[in-house]
Amino acid sequence: MKNWLSPKSMTGIALIAIALIVLPHVVGMGGQAWVRILNFAILYVFLALGLNIVVGFAGLLDLGYIAFYAVGAYCWALLASPHFGLHFPVWAILPIGALMACVFGVLLGSPTLKLRGDYLAIVTLGFGEIIRIFLNNLNSPVNITNGPQGITLIDPVKIGDFSFAGTSQVFGMTMTGPEKYYYLLVALALLVIIINVRLQHSRIGRAWQAIREDEIAAKAVGINTRNIKLLAFAMGASFGGIAGGIFSAMQGFVSPESFSLIESIMVLAMVVLGGMGHIPGVILGAVLLTFLPEVLRYAVTPVQMALFGKILVDPESLRMLVFGLALVLVMRFKPAGLWPSPERSRELSEKPVEAVK
Amino acid sequence: MDIFLQQIINGLVQGSIYALVALGYTMVYGIMGLINFAHGEVVMIGALISITVTSTLAAAGMPLGLAGLFGLVAAMLTCMALGWSLERIAYRPLRGSPRLTPLITAIGMSIVLQNLAMIFWGRNYMTFPPLLPKVNFEFAGTHFTLVQVVIVLLSAALMAGLVFLVYRTKLGMAMRATAQNPAVASLMGVNINRVIASAFVIGSALAAVAGVMVGSYYEIAHYQMGFMLGLKAFTAAVLGGIGNLAGAMAGGILLGIIEALGAGYIGDFTGGFLGSHYQDIFAFIVLIVVLMFKPSGLFGEKTGDRA
Amino acid sequence: MQAKLSVVALSVAAAFALSACGQKDAPAPVAAPAAPEAKPEIVVKLGHVAPMTGPQAHLGKDNESGALLAVEELNAQGLEIGGAKVKFQLVSEDDQADPKQGTIVAQKLIDAKVNGVVGHLNSGTTIPASKLYFDAGLPQVSPSATNPKYTQQGFKTAFRVMANDIQQGKVLGEFAAKQGVKTVAIIDDRTAYGQGLADEFRKAAEAAGLKVVANEYTNDKATDFKAILTKIKSTKAELVFYGGMDAQGGPLVKQMKDLGIKAKFLGGDGVCTPEFMKLGGPAADGEYCSLPGVPLEQLAKGPEFKSKFEAKFGYQIQLYAPNAYDAVMVIADSMKRAGSVEPAAYLPEIAKTKLEGVSGNIEFDQFGDLTSGAITVYQYQGGALNYVETLGGAPAAPAAPVEEKK
Structure with a gap:
């Protein structure tokens, strides 16, 4: 961290920056759909990083994380659409969404503080379902969420007169909607990553780690485990809330069916597959799991045609099959994830560990 | 009153099925502390296998009752093999890895099984041949069918059998020993691998029976039928105290009755503000409330740092 | 297969064939009127979106089959639009009935430069996708999204060939x-x-x-x-x-x-x-x-459609296949009248559609909903x-x- 400004790391940063800037244009050669998928990937990076705080840092298994995403999405949808006739500016809604998600995080966190492991998992799962069912049903007696019909015509992200939807000229360059969102998302993602890295190495981060390793010991050394756990839920939830807001704006439409249990499981799979508690690993997991099904979608048909001369199995079912198998195989051969943190892979390796310098 | 009684019957039947599936979760969890997320899919495979076998045999001229019996046996055998291979392929190599790892494998297996089933059996809902004659009973204004009676009785019998197995046989003793302390149990000459495998096999056989019961009760089966059922059964197991056989049974039946009464009466209690659209919430709310006061479920013992 | 064309469509097509040279974006500038024999072939890609996986997959397949039947019939007719021979091609996508996939798939179709979209099946994916199609100026005819909101958003590219809820x-x-x-x-x-x-x-x-x-x-x-x-x-x-x-x-x-x-x-x-x-x-x-709509048996083309469908695919029509078929026909018919396969050119013609489809009479109101909306x-x-x-x-x-x- 100290030598951030050394020439070597500066070149590294510059290279990454250039790669990030060029990426949508490279990917976009295959069509704007890929930029859109890229955007969803970054959105999932958001979610995975948020969940990583809860699961990876603090070791609290949360199966209902998508609820916070839903809260953020509905916050945006209600505050910036014709549904209530409100059109708040972005700098107001995003913090409100994050705050609301944060409140819900604490709401979920407080009754579950005493629970551990699998009990926590099922309660959080239930919480996620409760939120979704409420969103789905709060159209009567008072219409708040418009029920299963969802909310349409949600405002895109707008800064002043500059809208992120549709194609427009930026600095003399033609940029499509997905490309503009990409840059916005990358900027936000970088911010989230920096916050995450700083958190991990802070007092709070170490406290989370202590709770993860041994809660009783953590309490004994004077960590206020209740507050620190609640903080993990709150922080994780607010990242989910921000992601939800952007999702809402990008889609222009939200309905409760976007926030089903399988989404929570997907995000958890990203965190675990990538490498719990290790920020680069989690990012990798999110990007990989967003792209894998899409790549398979393209690959399955041609491969079958080449092998058998006809399509034996629907590409769609095979795609999910391969996805499931990938989860099993990665866990089997790299149980700490694809890119685990160094400490964790040391813990798992069976060879005696040399003392850390 | 007859309506109330009817709701209790509805809940009891549904709850018996939950309980039977919950036993599979709780057995595996009790012994090795693992949520076998793919257990619901085993139920589904059981239902689909029995449909295929039963209707093939029935089409070949065998009497439906006998064909159904063959279907049930085939489903049980297939599911036992499936349970055994699940443990071998997906869970055994992962023993001793971080807690979440086998959970993800289980989710992966669940996806794999669902999609395999879809490739084999297609996407459409399948109708289950009526294994039992359609007999309707009427009692004190309530209606129930022969299938419902059989489901409740059969579940009770199977649960009793399982309790006998766990508390009265050598294998059961080995299971309990493994659950308490695998290392010590293995020092005492218990073959841990075999015990765990048998827990999977027995749980899967129960799942197969549950699958056939669900199938013949609703007369439909589908490659996605296992997921929600598994989730509810898992909730039931946690409600009763996961790892505890009696708890799973009580949790299952309780959950069934809570759902039925919730759907039936919540609207009246809240003046129409909440209705049966919140049906799926009651189970979770009861669960959360119970766990707030009894963090290891209704019948769960203190497992210390285990859970 | 017996190819039938209504007189209206034929004559309109003929009339527009003459004006084809005025058409801007025709991919084949070797205009037809001069040399009617050497007909260049334009490939018209129509997107089709429905869930092909998940619990509604059987309905998705049904829609796809309906659309496919329409495309094959159109190709068998040897249709000419703006003087060029046209070959329709169905680009089928799976939105898994998931709104997120719905927009990705919509973007994919826009990238693939399809000339029109038949779909989506569910309202939940049709609505978010409709915004993308509107921004891209791409006509969208849904065979089965019945949520009233779909056409109430004010997108002039959004149509449906089914009565709404x-x-x-x-x-x-x-x-x-x-x-x-x-x-x-x-x-x-x-x-x-x-x-x-x-x-x-x-x-x-x-x-x-x-x-x-x-x-x-x-x-x-x-x-x-x-x-x-x-x-x-x-x-x-x-x-x-x-x-x-x-x-x-x-x-x-x-x-x-x-x-x-x-x-x-x-x-x-x-x-x-x-x-x-x-x-x-x-x-x-x-x-x-x-x-x-009106029962297939009571419509001129209904029984024929039913028997053709069952002969070709070997199973009964599930639900919306006739509507998916009609959705393709609406697009093709508008293209004929516009004498162009370009979205911008034929979009205004969709609104003027007067077509007798296999699912009933098709005319649109100012929102893009069916005016008749008959229910049987x-x-x-x-x-x-x-x-x-x-x-x-x-x-x-x-x-x-x-x-x-x-």
């Missing part, structure tokens, strides 16, 4: 009132479709003087309905209306009978399927459901749907006025 719910409410019942119970599955339909039914039923004695709910994954049905039994409702799909409706009607409920059952198009009758078995007999009520009888009556909208059109063999 308002139209259908209203007709069903009026039909219920005519059945001599006084009290109804309403169940919906809390999906956009089921809830929308049930709400409209409720309004219409109350307006017609019926008393709604119970509002109950289930979900689109449920298999057990005994609890809510028991509740309904206690209210002594004389008719149970279900807003939802066949996979739940079939077991639901069965469980009604198991509980000894004597009330009639009525449902919308989601349960008016062979699947429903398969799952409901004898319990479905004598109950009612409705389908948008059927009764289940021994595994078949028996025609009861056609309500709402314009009466069934007589057979096509003039037809010419080609």
